Amino acid sequence: MDWVLVLTQALNGLQLGILLFLLSAGLTLTFGIMDLINLAHASFFMLGAFFCASATLYFDSFLIGIVCAVLGTALLAFVVEKSVISHLYVRDHLDQLLATFGLILIADTGVHLIWGPAGLAIPLPEPLQGQVRVGELVVPAYRLLIIGVGLFIAASLYWLVNKTRAGMLIRAGASNRQMLSTLGINVQLLFTSVFILGAVLAGLGGLLIAPITEASIGMGNDIIITAFVVIIIGGIGSIKGAFVAALLIGFIDTFGRAFLDSIFALFMSVDAAETAAPAVSAILVYLLMALVLVWRPQGLFPPKLR
């Protein structure tokens, strides 16, 4: 097998995994710590992309676009948390599903009203449009940037969660919420901060993928299901679990799409392989989830419960 192709696909898998991680990190924190099922997480993914697209086009700078999008998403997350989400913590999961699904509808319609149905493309600065060559390996420069930024954010999150006092509270929240509030910690403040952090990470994921695809209505809804699979495999509430599971899914999905038809063609006709491969590669991710649930129902790295 051609090693350049394998290596290219590995990088593609890594990039997909990192995007999934950015989306899942916030989801696993809000689910694990606040016991909140937040479908509207998908809307922050979309809004991050739209904010970035508008600001990039207005200021003609991708960097300013990113800064504006992060600030915009954070501000919006704060407003949404105070006005809607904070009332949902004490409600059951069905109420949360309904309310956050309502938020998705509002966000999608809002985007339709403001930006129209067409979606927005984000122009990249010239150097990022090109490719990076290492020997025979040719990789789009922008995809390398996504990988770099994603790994940096993952490392920062690791530091935040494991080495700081705020991180200690987050971990404590994931393990035992009641104990945390009994100890006199301002749980409300912690919840708001974690919600904003999660929304900003989702927004970052959205704005990073938008120059590759584009900012479009419902772009987050397409990927949120996979993000839920990630946090279930990783263990709800675990950043480390989300990271490992996101990369795992990124690799499985990419390699499934890349090589499954060649593998199937070894023992069935080419036509049958071409028909079967896309179908099987589409369910590989769910197959993995089913296996993990049988083997470790709490996920790969569940937060320690005491």
Place this chain on the structure above:
Amino acid sequence: MKTTFLISAAIASCAAMPILATAADLKIGFVTTLTTGGAVIGNDMRDAVNLAVEQLDSTMGGKSFEIIFEDDGFKPEIGKQATEKLVKEDNVDIVTGYIWSNVLMASYKSVTRANKIIISANAGPSAIAGKLCHENFFSTSWQNDQTPMAMGELLNARGVESLYMMAPNYAAGKDMVSGVERTFKGEFVGKDLTKWGADAQLDFSAELAKAKASGADGLAVFYPGKAGGAFIKQYQQAGLSDILPLYTIFTVDSLSLPKLQEAKMDGILGSEMSMFWGPDLDNPSNQQFVEAFKEKYDRYPSHYAAQSYDAINLIASAANALDGDFSDTEKLRDALMKAEFDSVRGDFEFGNNHMPIQNFYARKVVADDNGDWTTSITKTVFESHQDVYAADCKL
């Protein structure tokens, strides 16, 4: 699953909202996609219809008429509901529109059973062109297989010997691949059918890496809607525009080109596609249409717009022949069949299955005199082409 269900329920309830009836003599229903990302296409069709209405001064055959627009929400079941509402509540004489083959297939019986006329302004599934053809069904677009067949012929003409092809994994995607296979004489070195639907795959990095490694002379793709823009960006970002020429089917059009230009995707300039029409197609009625559309909306019309514009003018020609009396369906059918109107494609003729018999062209992406990106017809690939399913139709 739960999300999907809730989304469907919510959209269904929106679609059920009534619209006040008005007092025009003739009523025409127009079903298209006015919400979701598919609304980009639906809006372009609606704009073309409104232009036609304006030019006709809301009168055909001496009678006033109105168009009732309905949204299919990108879903067959909602399209069917919208169609039934038009037929039963609004009592329209003719229903037209229909972007998606699956929406059309779910809806057409609701019209034909009521002995009314249905005119597709885009979708052209093989079934309705062949075995399931109906005397009350007409099309102002094409049959799905024709455009990819023209693509196969274009690839032969361009000397492409090995081809890599990508399309979404659903009925029309497979039709497009088999359409190219019908006429392309070279070898397929690779084929990818990617995930489609509510969570469609939009990141094609793995497939593009395979296409590059395959050593093909050409890459042919069918990615309608937002996936098309995404694909082209990634094609250029992967640096393939210099080494693997791109050929597209229903992927690059006047809806996607302005966005691609904004994102500086100049790798698409010079790429070719097959199509029955182009904004620069040289005939008086097309020039008039493109001029008027640009004047009114400040952009180029897409082929969706051209087909919708033709649909309304086809109906107007029948109304003129019948002095605005649509009560006799048989007479209406005969009048439509004559197709005596100034089509944007020049001469217009229906085959036995009521699909147009028409030319297909190669179009190339170019910048116009103002620097705006558009397409320009480079050669005629098929002359007076009839779809292959017409033979299966007993009309």
